[in-house]
Amino acid sequence: MKLIEVFKEVKKTFCSLWQFKERGETLEIITSFNTTTSKYISVFLTMRKDVYVVTDGGWLQNGEYESEIDYEDRLFRIAFNYFLKHYQIKAVEEKKQTFYFKTTNDYLLIPNVVNDLSYFILNIINSSEIRFREAFDQDHRFIKKTNNYISDIANAQSIIQFNQPISPKLKSVRFNAVLSDRAELKIFKYVTGSTPRDFCNSLSKARVDFEIIGNSEFNSRISGKYVMVNNEAKGYDYSSILPYYENLQNHIDHPPIAWENKEQLKALLNARLN
Amino acid sequence: MKVDKHIADTYEVYRSIILSKKLCDENPIFFDGDKPTRRDFFFVKKELSKRFLPKTVSLTVEQRKLDTTSFKFNLRCITYFDKPLIRFDSDGPAHQNIGPLKNSLIATPHFNEFDKSGRALAYHTKELKDKALKIHFLDIKYAFKYFSKRTNIKDTQQNQYLEINPKVRHTMFQQIPEKDFLKQIKFGL
Numbered sequence: 001m002k003l004i005e006v007f008k009e010v011k012k013t014f015c016s017l018w019q020f021k022e023r024g025e026t027l028e029i030i031t032s033f034n035t036t037t038s039k040y041i042s043v044f045l046t047m048r049k050d051v052y053v054v055t056d057g058g059w060l061q062n063g064e065y066e067s068e069i070d071y072e073d074r075l076f077r078i079a080f081n082y083f084l085k086h087y088q089i090k091a092v093e094e095k096k097q098t099f100y101f102k103t104t105n106d107y108l109l110i111p112n113v114v115n116d117l118s119y120f121i122l123n124i125i126n127s128s129e130i131r132f133r134e135a136f137d138q139d140h141r142f143i144k145k146t147n148n149y150i151s152d153i154a155n156a157q158s159i160i161q162f163n164q165p166i167s168p169k170l171k172s173v174r175f176n177a178v179l180s181d182r183a184e185l186k187i188f189k190y191v192t193g194s195t196p197r198d199f200c201n202s203l204s205k206a207r208v209d210f211e212i213i214g215n216s217e218f219n220s221r222i223s224g225k226y227v228m229v230n231n232e233a234k235g236y237d238y239s240s241i242l243p244y245y246e247n248l249q250n251h252i253d254h255p256p257i258a259w260e261n262k263e264q265l266k267a268l269l270n271a272r273l274n
Numbered sequence: 275m276k277v278d279k280h281i282a283d284t285y286e287v288y289r290s291i292i293l294s295k296k297l298c299d300e301n302p303i304f305f306d307g308d309k310p311t312r313r314d315f316f317f318v319k320k321e322l323s324k325r326f327l328p329k330t331v332s333l334t335v336e337q338r339k340l341d342t343t344s345f346k347f348n349l350r351c352i353t354y355f356d357k358p359l360i361r362f363d364s365d366g367p368a369h370q371n372i373g374p375l376k377n378s379l380i381a382t383p384h385f386n387e388f389d390k391s392g393r394a395l396a397y398h399t400k401e402l403k404d405k406a407l408k409i410h411f412l413d414i415k416y417a418f419k420y421f422s423k424r425t426n427i428k429d430t431q432q433n434q435y436l437e438i439n440p441k442v443r444h445t446m447f448q449q450i451p452e453k454d455f456l457k458q459i460k461f462g463l
């Protein structure tokens with residue numbers, strides 16, 4: 001029957017996608033599973049004593065699949081834990097990286113292990129791409145492009161971290177970007193929002209966080225406090241935000257910088273304390 | 275599959291940025307140090323000047339410290355577009371191109387660019403398809419020279435294609451390639 005021939009062609013195509021790369025005592029298996037970010041999943045097969053190990057090679061956590069995995073997002077965490085538990089995936093942190101893996105010493109179960117780990121990786125990546133809230137999506141884009149811009153213009157000696165607290169003692173006080181250059185810190189808040197109310201909330205939070213840091217023991221280490229404003233945001237309405245804007249300025253070192261004037265940042269980042 | 279409208283609308287400009295001559299003030303280039311956002315990578319960024327268009331183009335090179343066959347070259351023009359215009363990845367996941375599934379998997383090493391419709395695509399050049407030549411692309415010096423020929427990057431002094439000396443400037447340390455990047459990982463076993 002003709003359709004059986006078609007099926008054979010389909011099966012042949014899927015099989016042909018599977019490839020391997022030799023990496024010393026490890027084999028990279030390129031699977032036919034593809035993500036919504038246009039990547040094919042790879043898993044790594046290796047052995048430790050008599051045990052077969054199949055792992056993601058650290059690629060999920062270190063950004064190889066270029067997806068925005070935000071472990072702080074409550075909704076994402078629910079999905080993450082669901083898949084982790086369902087596929088019974090183990091995790092280990094070694095050499096400052098997180099590896100997800102499964103093991104077996106039964107040769108017959110290796111395909112199962114490859115199956116489980118591949119689907120785990122695939123589901124995590126695809127889930128992390130879902131924007132459950134549309135407003136979040138627009139703010140997220142602004143955050144991402146501002147992060148990229150700051151990475152691009154920061155000087156080569158800086159270390160940049162995104163969405164970080166300054167200290168473990170003030171864990172909930174986070175800054176969108178923290179630049180360390182020797183002992184000096186330059187900290188950034190991004191202000192955005194898809195409604196005037198969200199925008200003002202974003203401004204208020206920025207103000208409060210800068211105030212808390214300003215009153216803390218870490219203040220002496222901070223050589224710059226900056227705000228980047230998404231003046232293209234839906235919620236940007238100058239008259240609504242003006243009182244919050246004026247209030248914020250008392251706690252930062254430079255007037256808030258609108259995205260369209262982002263070049264001002266270049267000069268500011270190259271300035272030094274003393 | 276995501277489509278970047280800006281690239282589609284200005285495709286001629288996009289191509290001209292990639293193909294027109296770009297100049298670097300030194301040759302070879304070296305790594306400056308660690309990548310600011312990833313301390314496990316060596317990194318260098320060079321601003322390239324372009325003769326006929328005012329936009330500056332930046333070139334970045336990053337190489338994984340623990341696996342020297344894993345590196346990326348990126349060419350960006352942030353005043354034109356926020357993502358890299360053309361990339362070379364020596365390692366990492368295979369890309370899925372649009373079209374028949376049979377031909378869609380493009381494994382690394384590969385180039386990444388945008389097509390006329392603004393879609394990201396990965397591809398192999400003739401040399402990358404050649405089984406004997408492909409292995410050379412895991413050598414950063416070879417791959418980089420190939421990249422600079424392809425993207426027309428030369429130096430201002432001698433007008434030669436740009437090359438890289440893959441060590442950190444002013445250091446003696448040279449990386450030894452490690453074939454198995456998981457060698458040191460015990461997995462709790």
